[in-house]
Amino acid sequence: MKTIYLDNNATTAIAPEVREAMLPYLGDLYGNPSSMHTFGGQISEAVENAREQLASLLGADPDEIIFTACGSESDNTAVWSALQTQPEKRRLVTTRVEHPAILNVMQHWERQGYHVTYLGVDNKGRLNLDEYAQALTPDTALVSIMFANNETGNIHPIQRMAEMAKEKGVLFHTDAVQAVGKASIDLKKMPVDMLSLSGHKLHTPKGIGAMYVRRGVRFRPLIRGGHQERGRRAGTENVPYIVGLGVAAQLAAAHFEEELFNVAKLRNALEQGIVKNIPDSIINGDVDNRLPNTTNISFKNVEGEAILLMLDRLGICASSGSACSSGSLEPSHVLRAMGVPFNYAHGSIRLSLSRYTTQEEVDFTVQHFPEVINTLRMISPFKE
Template identity: 50%
Template sequence: MSRTVYMDYAATTYVKPEVLSEMMPYFTEKYGNPSSFYSLSRETKKAIDVSRERVSKALKCEINEVFFTGGGSEADNWAIKGIAFANRKKGNHIITTKIEHHAILHACEYLETQGFDVTYLEVDSEGVINLEDFKNAITDKTILVSIMFANNEIGTIQPIKEIGEICSQNKVLFHTDGVQAIGNIEIDVKAMHIDLLSLSAHKFYGPKGIGALYIKRGVKIDNLIHGGGQERARRAGTENIPGIVGLGKAIELAVSDIEEKNKRLSSLRDKLVEGLLNIPYSKLNGPKDSKRLPGNANICFKFIEGESILLSLDFEGVCASSGSACTSGSLDPSHVLLAIGLPHEIAHGSLRLTLGESTTLEDVEYVIQVLPPIIKRLRDMSPLWEDFLKGEKK
């Protein structure tokens, strides 16, 4: 292994030095419980307030509409289950999509066992919902729509503002999983008619194990975690002060200069995609235009499996994935790739490369150099490739 090239930023990012620097005192010096009354505790309470304000500025919402959680999955579960149980007298219908993160899909599946009806919207070949189909799916029993802002596997950015407007017109609450969007897309929850938004710090150079849920003022939602009166009696449990401080600093940095960062990442991504599509029988999954996250490249290589590609890339020092890190133990092909119409045998050969702030042109060129011989070697060992070649010769 000659070098290490990290191309799995959609799975997690490193913690930026300036983020860690702000966190450190809250591990050792400023360790007071913010629910206590002495000065040491007032310091940590103030730190929470500062971070809450930073998140509110990033989302363009009110400070008291931000609630800290243990991560993105908790925020998703709170939004889905909390809204469903708090509003079940109004209706029992929820709308989502087939390409959501499993934190959404599994929460919805659970609610189906509790008497709720869930519509899972189809998407087109680029992973985008049809707005007319969405409108037609809304009924007088619909209480919640949950559609992710940007997909974690193929990078598709949904028409969030239009979705929000339709929800607002129909008086239906709108939640979006914004985990992959923070730092990549300018977000204004008020202008976009978003009622709830989930986020997770480790996706934008903050620490793991800390997230947040934006809840629009006046939205009726049940608690997910019961106990103490933390987070204004909405989310019990002693606050993770270092994590909250890190999230606040990280989101402040993430939303600065988004346009300039996206320009650089898009350029690197396009070069990467162009180089890898020179490999025979390869295919880009997801949108080819501005509807795609700037650092996302998801490509299928026919006749081989993604896991074999990952092991070979790891040997060359390249960190990548074949889909969501949360389902990396599964042998099933990506539900996202199946939803956009790929057959099982092709979906199995997917590779997700996601770029970030430390990605360089040299990194991109290195992957373009090492991947083609890997694909050739794996195909030479593949019975699927052998059968294909025999068919070509007939």
């Protein structure tokens, strides 16, 4: 059975070019970039080259990039640094639809006595800029708002929100883990102070992330120790993965147009094909303003985990915001924040594509989706 991978917001395939570029650093080129000898020095060049490649994708300068282990580390560091450098400020602003990598960090600081404002969203998952403006108080240490939502693909108005924060003198961080390579990001124009990203959403292996810290923004490291990353993130560099992330960034820039047009075209065909053939199915999120690769569809009166297992039998990999699939007992916090009714929220499926997704895979999925939903609806006691 062929695997049809439609779960690229969870993780992505490793690009062959990335793997190739990494291999020498898993072989003979094992030196430590901090060493004084040439053998180590050449490794340092590879790391700096990767830093330039990633900076160029974001419109940043290389010295504004810090390599980390993952998106979560970048998120933790951003909040930590903002609080440490501004001990007099006691407020944080975020949204109800963030990834747990931010939500749980915010809750942690809340327990330490900080006040956190969680901005709500409307039924399409959109933030209210008036509510946001009100939250920008003088004692706000940091605003952290995701660039794009991992479940719905919604893109938040980061340019405008970062400008508003800047006017009020409030630091602005964005978790751009889902957005890098899929949404237009130019940090030369966007007054974002800090940004988090993750390699494995961008076709590197798992275990590498990065953060952008605008030059001039005061910074305190979360991980202390050696002088790596100019003293901003201790720990011997994860050289092969850093090299891989550099190449992945270069590929993302090269494929950006393709992502915007071809991937979006496939996504639209998939989404329309499913919704057209299945009654009582709705698309969640802001369809006019979202990532080109993501769709989130709810099916009335069926449960998401059951849908996933039936798709799995067909080789189709997807994910669900249903309670049962996550091990929690409540459906996705994102869909609940949007006010999606329970009989739809439990039956939500996220399909996320990549530049490796093919028309054949989309056609196969569209063809088999109705039988999955119909089978489960036949078993369900709730019928319309």
